[in-house]
Amino acid sequence: MLKEFKEFIARGNAMELAVGVIIGAAFGAIVGSLVNDIITPILSLFIGGLDFSNLFFTLDGSSFATLAEAREAGVAVIAYGSFVNAVISFVVIAFVIFLLVKGLNKLQKEEETGEEEVTTKTCPFCASEISLAATRCPHCTSQLPVSEEETN
Numbered sequence: 393m394l395k396e397f398k399e400f401i402a403r404g405n406a407m408e409l410a411v412g413v414i415i416g417a418a419f420g421a422i423v424g425s426l427v428n429d430i431i432t433p434i435l436s437l438f439i440g441g442l443d444f445s446n447l448f449f450t451l452d453g454s455s456f457a458t459l460a461e462a463r464e465a466g467v468a469v470i471a472y473g474s475f476v477n478a479v480i481s482f483v484v485i486a487f488v489i490f491l492l493v494k495g496l497n498k499l500q501k502e503e504e505t506g507e508e509e510v511t512t513k514t515c516p517f518c519a520s521e522i523s524l525a526a527t528r529c530p531h532c533t534s535q536l537p538v539s540e541e542e543t544n
Contacts, residue, residue: 420485427481444480447473 400406432444448459448471456462462469512521518532527536 420481423481423485423488427477427484431480431484432477444473444476447471447476 428445436444446459448462448469450456450462451468451470454462454465454467456465456467459469459471459473511524513524513526514520515522515529515532515534515536517534518529520529520531522529522531522536527538528534529536
């Protein structure tokens with residue numbers, strides 16, 4: 393088992409995992425700030441100035457002005473506003489990850505297929521490579537037939 397662990401470390405998997413976790417934590421902080429400092433205030437404008445982070449109710453029925461006051465008093469609370477912020481954060485993170493994966497898949501597909509835009513064709517008379525727009529071969533000077541694709 394120790395030998396396998398050494399091999400695991402030597403392959404770089406542990407380092408890649410550590411880098412991924414660190415970047416993920418930093419990304420989570422950025423998204424958390426985006427949700428709490430930008431998206432939530434904009435949403436609260438449209439729904440009457442409601443502050444999601446301060447939405448809660450106490451289990452014993454007592455009332456407090458803020459969530460911090462209720463927690464300070466030691467009352468059991470259900471902070472559903474924090475849950476709403478967490479859901480918004482999750483949706484934003486999931487969407488960004490979706491876009492990243494979609495972009496990476498597109499890049500990977502292009503690399504696998506190796507398809508490049510076709511800009512040349514072969515002269516049917518001398519087999520030289522010529523421009524798609526050519527109507528006469530610059531190598532053998534033959535008049536090139538016009539294909540239906542070029543006339544459309």
